[in-house]
Amino acid sequence: MLLDHRYFDPLPTPTEIAGWDAACVAECGMSFLALMENASREAMHALLGEVGKVAGKRVLLLAGPGNNGGDAVALARHLDNRGARVTVALARPRGNYRGAAGYNVRLAATLGLEMVPLARVDLSGIDAPDILVDGLLGTGLSGPVRPELADVIAAVNGLAKRSYIFALDIPSGLNGATGRPSPVAVTAQATATFEAAKTGLVTEQAAPYVGRLLVREIGIPKVVRERHPCRAGRITRRILGALGPVSPTLHKGSAGRVVVVGGSRGLTGAPLLAGLGALRAGSGLVSIACPGAVEVSLKAGFPDVMTMPIGSGHHFCAADAAAVRDFAAGAGAVALGPGLGRHSDTAGFLDALLPLPCPVILDADALYFLAASPQLAQKIGPNAVMTPHPGEAARLLGTNIAGIEADRPASARELAARFGCVAVLKGPATVVAMPDGLIAVSPVIAPNLAVGGSGDVLSGLAGSLAARGLSPLLAASLAVYWHGRAGELLADAYPARGNLASEIANILPHALTE
Numbered sequence: 231m232l233l234d235h236r237y238f239d240p241l242p243t244p245t246e247i248a249g250w251d252a253a254c255v256a257e258c259g260m261s262f263l264a265l266m267e268n269a270s271r272e273a274m275h276a277l278l279g280e281v282g283k284v285a286g287k288r289v290l291l292l293a294g295p296g297n298n299g300g301d302a303v304a305l306a307r308h309l310d311n312r313g314a315r316v317t318v319a320l321a322r323p324r325g326n327y328r329g330a331a332g333y334n335v336r337l338a339a340t341l342g343l344e345m346v347p348l349a350r351v352d353l354s355g356i357d358a359p360d361i362l363v364d365g366l367l368g369t370g371l372s373g374p375v376r377p378e379l380a381d382v383i384a385a386v387n388g389l390a391k392r393s394y395i396f397a398l399d400i401p402s403g404l405n406g407a408t409g410r411p412s413p414v415a416v417t418a419q420a421t422a423t424f425e426a427a428k429t430g431l432v433t434e435q436a437a438p439y440v441g442r443l444l445v446r447e448i449g450i451p452k453v454v455r456e457r458h459p460c461r462a463g464r465i466t467r468r469i470l471g472a473l474g475p476v477s478p479t480l481h482k483g484s485a486g487r488v489v490v491v492g493g494s495r496g497l498t499g500a501p502l503l504a505g506l507g508a509l510r511a512g513s514g515l516v517s518i519a520c521p522g523a524v525e526v527s528l529k530a531g532f533p534d535v536m537t538m539p540i541g542s543g544h545h546f547c548a549a550d551a552a553a554v555r556d557f558a559a560g561a562g563a564v565a566l567g568p569g570l571g572r573h574s575d576t577a578g579f580l581d582a583l584l585p586l587p588c589p590v591i592l593d594a595d596a597l598y599f600l601a602a603s604p605q606l607a608q609k610i611g612p613n614a615v616m617t618p619h620p621g622e623a624a625r626l627l628g629t630n631i632a633g634i635e636a637d638r639p640a641s642a643r644e645l646a647a648r649f650g651c652v653a654v655l656k657g658p659a660t661v662v663a664m665p666d667g668l669i670a671v672s673p674v675i676a677p678n679l680a681v682g683g684s685g686d687v688l689s690g691l692a693g694s695l696a697a698r699g700l701s702p703l704l705a706a707s708l709a710v711y712w713h714g715r716a717g718e719l720l721a722d723a724y725p726a727r728g729n730l731a732s733e734i735a736n737i738l739p740h741a742l743t744e
Contacts, residue, residue: 231664231666231668232459232668233459233462233463233668233670234704236468236471237465237466237468237469237471237472237704237707237708238463238464238465238466238469238670238707239426239427239445239463239464239466240426240455240459240460240462240463240464241426241427241428241429241432241460241462241463241464241669241671242426242428242429242460242462243406243407243428243429243460243461243462244369244370244406244407244428244430246458246460246461247369247425247426247428248369248370249458250425250450250454250455250458251265251450253454253457253458254450254451254454257453257454257457258451258453258454260449260451261330262297262329262330263330263333264449265330265448265449265450266297266300266301266304266330266331266334267304268448268449269301269304269398269399269424269446269448270301270304270305270307270308270334271308272422272424272446272447272448273301273305273398273422273424273446274305274308274309274312275446276420276422276444276446277305277309277361277363277396277420277422278312279444280394280396280419280420280442280444281361281394283312283313284309284312284313284314284361285312285313285314286313286314286315287314287315287360287361288314288315288317288359288360288361289306289309289314289315289316289317289359289360289361289362289363290316290317290319290351290359290361290362290363290393291303291305291306291309291316291317291318291319291362291363291365292319292321292348292362292363292364292365292366292382292386292402293318293319293320293321293331293335293365293366294321294322294365294366294367294368294402295321295322295326295327295328295331296331296367296368296370297330297331297368298365298366298367298368298398298399298400298402299320299321299327299331299365299366300327300329300330300331300332300333300334300335300365301365301398301399301424302318302363302364302365302398303318303327303331303334303335303338303345303365304334305363305365305398306318306338306343306363307334307337307338307341307343310341310343314361316343316344317344317345317346317351317359318338318343318344318345318346319345319346319347319348319351320335320345320346320347320348321348321366321379323347324339324345348382353382353385353386353388353389354385354388355388355389355392358389358392358393359389359393360393360394361393361394361396362386362389362393362394362395362396363396363397363398364386364395364396364397364398364401364402364416364418365398365402366379366382366383366402366416367379367400367402367403368399368400368406369399369400369406369428369430370406371402371403371404371405371406371412372405373412374412374413375402375403375412375413375414379402379403380403380413380414383402383403383414383415383416384414386416387416387417390417390419394419395416395417395418395419395441396418396419396420396421396422397416397418397420397421397422397440397441398421398422399421399422399423399424399428400421400423400428400430400431400440401415401416401417401418401421401439401440402415402416403415403416403439404416404430404431404436404439404440405430406428406429406430406431407428407429407430408429408430408433408435408636408637408639409429409430409431409432409433409434409435409436410430410433410435410436410636411435411439415439416439417438417439417441418439418440418441419441419442420441420442420443420444421440421441421442421443421444422444422446423443423444423445423446424446424447424448425445425446425447425448425450426445426460427443427445427464429462429639429671431443432464432659432671432673433638433639433659433671434635434638434657434658434659434675435635437658437659437675461667461668461669462639462668462669462670462671463668463669463670463671464670464671464673465662465670465671465672465673465707465710465711466673466711467711469704469707469708469711470708470711470712470742472700472704472708473512473708473742480514481514482514482515483514483515484514485512485513485514485515485698486512486513486514486515486562486563486694486697486698487513487514487515487516487517487560487561487562487697488505488508488513488515488516488517488561488562488563488564488565488690488693488694488697489516489517489518489519489557489558489561489563489564489565490504490505490508490516490517490518490519490535490564490565490568490689490690490693491518491519491554491558491564491565491566491567491570491583492504492518492520492565492566492567492568492569492570492594492595493518493520493521493524493527493528493568493569493570494521494524494544494545494546494569494570494571494573494576495523495524495544495545495571497569497570497571498520498524498527498528498569499569499683499686500568500569500594500683500686501518501520501528501568501569501686502518502528502532502535503568503683503686503687503690503731503732503735504565504568504593504686504687504689504690504693505517505518505534505535505690506532506534506535506687506690506732506735506736507686507687507688507689507690507691507693507694507734507735507738508565508690508691508693508694508697509534509535509690509694509735510691510735510736510738510739511690511691511694511695511709511712511738512694512698512739513693513694513697515536516534516535516536516690517535517536517537517538517557518535518536518537518538519537519538519540519554519557519558520537520538520539520540521539521540521541521542521543521544521545521546521550522539522540522541522542522543523542523543523544524544525537525539538557540553540554540557541553545570545571545573545575545576546570546571546575546576546579547575547576547578547579548575548578548579548581548582550579551579551582551583552582554579554583555583555586558586558588561588561697562588562589562696562697562698562699563588563589563590563591563692563693563694563696563697564586564588564589564590564591564693565590565591565593565689565690565692565693566580566583566590566591566592566593566596567591567592567593567594567595567596567597567689568593568594568595568686568689568690569594569595569686570594570595570596571595572595572598572599576595576599577599577602577603577606580596580599580600580603580606581603581605581606581609584606584609584610584611585609585610585611586611588613588696588697589613589614589615589693589696589697589702589705590610590611590613590614590615591614591615591617591689591692591693591696592610592614592615592616592617592651593616593617593618593685593686593688593689594685594686594689597616597617597618597622597625597626598622598625600616600626600649601622601625601626607648607649610649610650610651611650611651612650612651612665612702613651613696613702614649614651614652614702615651615652615653615654615692615696615702615705615706616645616649616651616652616653616654617654617656617685617688617689617692617706618645618653618654618655618656619656619657619685620634620635620655620656620657623641623645623655626645626648626649627641627644627645627648634655635657638655638657638659638661639661639663639669639671641655641661642654642655642661642662642663642669643663643667643669645663646663646664646665646667647665647667650665651665651702652664652665652702652703652706654688654692654706654709654710656685656688658675658676659671659672659673659674659675660672660674660710660714662703662706662707662710664703668703670703670707670710672710672711672714673711673714674710674711674714674715674717674718676714676717676718676720676721677717677721677727678717678718678720678721678724678727678729678734679713679714679716679717679734680727681727681729681730681731681734682731683730683731683732684713684717684731684734686731687713687731687732687734687735688709688710688713690735691709691712691713691735691738692705692706692709695708695709712738712741712742713734713738715741715744716734716735716737716738716740716741717734719737719740719741719744720733720734720737
């Protein structure tokens with residue numbers, strides 16, 4: 231299975247992007263020099279878009295011996311043509327620059343551009359440049375940065391208040407796969423990355439180092455990307471197109487029926503929020519199957535959601551499973567877990583309830599029991615979508631939160647593979663993973679989503695999309711993006727946070743048009 235390019239932009243690993251470069255040469259007859267020239271021109275346009283005119287400005291370009299360094303040297307030539315006062319600081323002797331990078335060093339020398347050894351450059355800040363371009367290390371970095379370059383990176387970061395720091399392809403020292411510093415990295419105001427964002431550039435850990443991420447195409451042919459597809463994609467706004475147009479003959483029965491299964495003593499708000507999320511996403515019918523003793527509390531929530539009391543207790547037990555299954559018959563999707571509670575009887579309820587014939591969104595306390603029962607894990611089915619936050623993910627994988635956050639794409643992939651369903655690892659830059667290893671990464675980092683009940687809204691939203699017939703991957707990815715956009719819109723009204731989870735749901739319709 232491949233990600234649909236209509237909705238996802240490619241998100242290659244360092245190995246995959248290197249494969250694209252090699253395929254351009256081996257399969258298409260292109261040259262690395264042409265790619266480097268394209269990259270340097272695109273970097274120039276990206277930089278001009280950030281800082282405006284460069285005529286008369288002092289620009290210091292740090293150039294390592296690899297392709298990133300070659301990009302920096304070629305960029306110096308373009309900036310010189312624009313009237314900038316450029317200095318190229320070479321990290322190695324000129325003879326160490328080979329291939330396309332070596333060509334650009336020799337051309338720069340022929341043109342009389344100032345090139346000096348990096349060791350002779352004063353980075354103390356006494357005479358800081360207007361613009362500093364980082365082309366020291368590229369996406370292929372593995373292992374820790376050498377001590378001498380770590381000192382250079384620290385000095386570069388010390389110039390942040392006086393110089394505009396612009397990184398080429400990736401900030402030096404950042405791991406291109408995980409987005410973690412190694413153990414230091416350049417902190418850039420903007421990063422121009424070439425052809426596609428890399429997996430390590432869109433993680434939460436990378437954000438402080440990357441700054442504004444500017445993706446610039448450098449002419450890698452479509453046929454190369456199609457022959458060598460990457461295993462990750464970045465969710466784009468284009469995914470909203472998966473909703474399709476609203477039919478003028480639409481009725482509530484054809485708009486999707488969602489059943490929320492949850493609620494218990496003291497936890498009646500969660501299923502209501504899930505129901506509200508489904509309704510605001512456009513579902514025609516939303517019902518909550520709840521323990522009988524808590525129905526009165528649920529009915530007091532709002533009248534738009536129907537309720538079905540099951541049994542007479544404050545929590546579900548195994549004897550309730552048949553009635554819930556009957557009630558959910560014909561539903562387009564079930565959101566299972568919001569407010570379910572952790573009573574020991576509820577484990578038997580889930581064991582008797584699952585599997586269900588329709589797509590199931592697993593969240594909250596359903597994940598608690600899933601982590602505790604390997605037998606239950608065998609019953610969730612390939613049409614399920616699980617939506618853990620890092621704490622829940624740690625419990626599901628038998629590790630700790632630090633282990634989950636150390637490599638979020640890898641953690642999401644492990645969840646999906648272990649449980650055989652789509653896994654949504656929530657958090658900044660949420661990751662959606664398939665059991666076969668495909669992942670989709672949200673471009674959204676929205677602090678306004680960090681409020682109790684936000685995940686319940688997401689469960690209802692995902693259930694609504696699954697009920698319309700979207701695949702588990704597409705329903706999960708669209709839900710994550712739409713939910714994130716709602717959080718971004720709320721930041722305008724609540725810049726210091728303070729919004730409610732219900733407001734995330736209520737603004738969902740507006741997020742489609744903003």
